[in-house]
Amino acid sequence: MDVFYAYTYSTAGWLSLQSLALIAVPEMMTTMLEKESRQPTDIETYLSRCLGFGLLTIAILTVMLTGSIPLTASITDPVTTDDSDPKAPYAVPTMQVTTVFHFISAGYAYAWWAEKGQFAFAMGMLVPGALASLGIWCALFASSNGKISRKTGADKRTTGFPFANKEAAKKHGKGL
Incomplete structure (x- = not known):
């Protein structure tokens, strides 16, 4: 729920x-x-x-x-x-x-x-x-509404400042 x-x-x-x-x-x-x-x-x-x-x-x-x-009147629409x-x-x-x-x-x-x-x-x-x-x-x-990335599953609205996530960057082939 x-x-x-x-x-x-x-x-x-x-x-x-x-x-x-x-x-x-x-x-x-x-x-x-x-x-x-x-x-x-x-x-x-x-x-x-x-x-x-x-x-x-x-x-x-x-x-x-x-x-x-x-x-x-319609019950089929999700709330x-x-x-x-x-x-x-x-x-x-x-x-x-x-x-x-x-x-x-x-x-x-x-x-x-x-x-x-x-x-x-x-x-x-x-x-x-x-x-x-x-x-x-x-x-x-x-x-x-969270902006969830389909690739990583992370929230796209977050930043790496002041601490970058180096492990996630290595995993997806992005250098820091």
Whole structure:
């Protein structure tokens, strides 16, 4: 499975998991994050469920905008994340925005975990941190079309400066 799609589906899964918890059991947040258990107020319930619906919407949009779900009538066309692909013109920008979101979420949860030391904040820090790392990896390595040489299998965009690959040059009959 392509790393880009793994990132897309794991982002959508994490956001969906958070949203379902906020929608179905809004009192769970006050139980997990406060020292003594109490019933949430009506406004806390309302805001919790609104946030849950918002996260679910972002999860669905992430999957749709990255081209993971083909939005065409034809099933035979392969889904790619090429920049010129009309099925997924927003794939890379969506990945970049969600990566920034995960990075900010992880940083915010870390700040709370450092102050309070609660397990819920640690989980809220680790999962988005891992997703942010995967998103950064995708931005660096999985979002551009590699120019792979058919002869050598090497990326043609690289140079030998400041260190030349003398063994590869000998192998292909090119002197340095």
